[in-house]
Amino acid sequence: MFKYILPLMMVLSINAAMADNTAKDKSRLENLKKELEQKQESLGKQKEAVKALEKKLECNYNLLQAYNQCEEKHEKNSDDYPKCMEKAKTSNAGCLDNA
Numbered sequence: 001m002f003k004y005i006l007p008l009m010m011v012l013s014i015n016a017a018m019a020d021n022t023a024k025d026k027s028r029l030e031n032l033k034k035e036l037e038q039k040q041e042s043l044g045k046q047k048e049a050v051k052a053l054e055k056k057l058e059c060n061y062n063l064l065q066a067y068n069q070c071e072e073k074h075e076k077n078s079d080d081y082p083k084c085m086e087k088a089k090t091s092n093a094g095c096l097d098n099a
Helices: 002-073 080-098
Strands: none
Touching: 002 080
């Protein structure tokens, strides 16, 4: 009878150890899943911020292009030059508001 008890005890202790390891692995996986979700959320916010910065950059680039066109079309001392620059600035204001 003792020859059956020892192997049975070994099997039971191995099963207990495996169950403990499984619980630890499950807990670790749940923690990793939470961490991954947090990082995905953070990356999503960063993507939105990058898109907003790209839009502002595009607006500023377009404004610079409009200013350059004013310089090409008008002499700096002319009456039309400040009007052109103001028009470029005004037309670009809506772009920056939406960025």
